[in-house]
Amino acid sequence: MENPFDNNEHGKQAIRVIGILEDAGLEAWLVGGCVRDALLGRPVHDFDIACNALWSETQAVLEASGIHTVETGIAHGTLTAVSKGTPLEITTYRIDGAYTDGRHPDSVQFTRSIQEDLARRDFTINAMAWHPTRGLLDPFNGQADLHARTLRAVGEPEKRFMEDALRILRGVRFASQLGFAIDQETASGMRAQASNLDLIATERIAHELEGLLCGKHVHGALMAYADVIGRVIPEITPMIGFDQKTKYHIYDVWEHTAYAVQYATPEPLTRWATLFHDIGKPSTFTIDEEGIGHFYGHAHEGIPPAKRAMKRLKMSPSFIERVAMLVRYHDCPTIPEPKYVKRLLRKLDGDPDLLRALCSVKRADSLSHAPAYRSGVAHAQAIEDCLDLILRESQPFTVAALDISGKDLLAMGMPQGPHIGAALNAMLEAVMDETLPNERAALLRFAREWWSKRETEIKQA
Structure with missing residues (x-):
């Protein structure tokens, strides 16, 4: 096959390092996400190399060739080489031992077999290796799964997720980012082991969730795996299937939210805020004598569960407060005229970027309403246009x-x-x-x- 890294300067450095290692009699391959993304034609930023030598042997060869190395994970056989400014992780082929804690292997056994190293990986699309002369090594048909846009576990799915439950959220993240369908057996294994997510560090969970939320295909992932996501953010579960009973909405609260997240600017602040913007609806639901549903005060009531979830995920206090402000003001009526927009700016700590994020949330919220009731899209744009005028004319909205x-x-x-x-x-x-x-x-x-x-x-x- 053609070299998928021809036009990537960092990839050229990875190939250079592989050449140095192999000239010394070792064996090395590019592995994992860089191979997957290159085959998909996606930008590649991180390059991982697997080598049949122990890290100390790899280090000696590279240092002798003038390539600086850093001992970043030598307990697991990982060394970082820096070639002309490009960091490259180089890891000894290994076999993972038992995962008695559901998070980390109890031991790591080094091996001389690249096939054995690939066999320990999570999904087939991540279990491929590429070499500049030998080409693609694909023992688990990952390339076929790429073409079929399918996410499939390597080996027995339930065992794979029992080893490390974080792989469950990684699977949903890949579905969100790539738009892939998860193989039925793999999805069943994910659900069967979802309770083990309780064993995973909250920081790792938050990282995967953020990648999931910022994916291009997030609506489908949120809808298909609401139960899995609800395992780590139980605050969302009352939204799932909650009928809004109003002409303004054609979706239940959760599907409305899933569409809104999809429509929001793909940045962490707006995506998290949109995920939580209607979390207060189930607890504030009332129905009038005509059978029409109302959610008075839902924005304010949504702040405590949103904060509770984010604190549990150990997000920074400043980020939590910014998300909470967007939840609070997402349905705040504002006349798109300077004096009113400036008042809203003051409520948002005089932060124009936060107001732009709020406009994104408002726009996404409106796009997720019934088609006849999406006037909020133009309204949000009018507010943002007014903000542009205020900033362009340096109109005051702070004491300073x-x-x-x-x-x-x-x-x-x-x-x-x-x-x-x-x-x-x-x-x-x-x-x-x-x-x-x-x-x-x-x-x-x-x-x-x-x-x-x-x-x-x-x-x-």
Whole structure:
């Protein structure tokens, strides 16, 4: 077969390193995801090499050739080589021992057989090796599964997922990213071992979930494997199959959510926020005498379960708060005019990027409504257009943007204390309402009048 790495500079460095190792009498192959992605025509960023030598032998050969190495995982036979700025992981062929904890092999046995090394891998599409002269080694028909767009476990599926339950979420992530269908026997094995996900470190789970959520085919993955995802995010399970009983929706809460995630900008912040945007609906559901469903306050009620899930997944506090703000304001009515958009900006900590993310969530939410009720798409765009105008004209929406500061208020005689902040906020409100120009002289006049009234109120109290 043709060299799939011809146009990839990092791939050329990997081939160079393989040549150095083999010139020294060793055997080496490119393996795993880089082979899969190259065959799919996808961008390849990480290159893994498998070698029949122990890491110390590999290190000696490479260092003698002037290639710097780093001992990154020598307990498992892994060395990182850096060839002309390209990092390459080189791992000794190995056979994994028993997985008594459902997460890591109890032991690793090194082997001289590339076939034995490939046999320990998770899915057939990841169990291929490629060599610049010997071509493709594909003992488990991974290339055929690539062509069939099928995800299939290597060997007995249930045993594969019993060894390391994280492979279950990896499978759903691959389905989301590649748009592949999971082989029926493989899917059954995933579900049979899903309870072992409880043994996996939450950071590893969060990483797989994020990749899943940002996939191009996330709707299908969320719909097909809601039960598996619900194992690690139980907060979503009440949404599954929940009939909304309203003309605005043609999908239950979960399918509406799955479509919304698909439509949202494929970035972690917007995808996580969209996953949680309607999580408060089941707990706030009411139905009127005409049989129409309502979800009053669902955005606010969705914040605690969303935060609970993200904290359990050990996401950063700042990221959790940003997601929570998007959940809270995703259905907040906003008139697309500068003074109203600036008020919304203030609620979002004056962060234009967060407002853009909110517009993405609003757009995705509206696209997932019944076709006759998708006016929110244009509305979200109008808000974002208004934001562009505000930024282009440098219109103030934070105290820092005022043509006056707290020092100026102190200089005019206002005492140190909470009055300073209150006066600045009052000025900002007037400026955003366009009843006060953002000009120093006008702001000082406003401040003097404001402080005079406040002094009178204090004396009368």
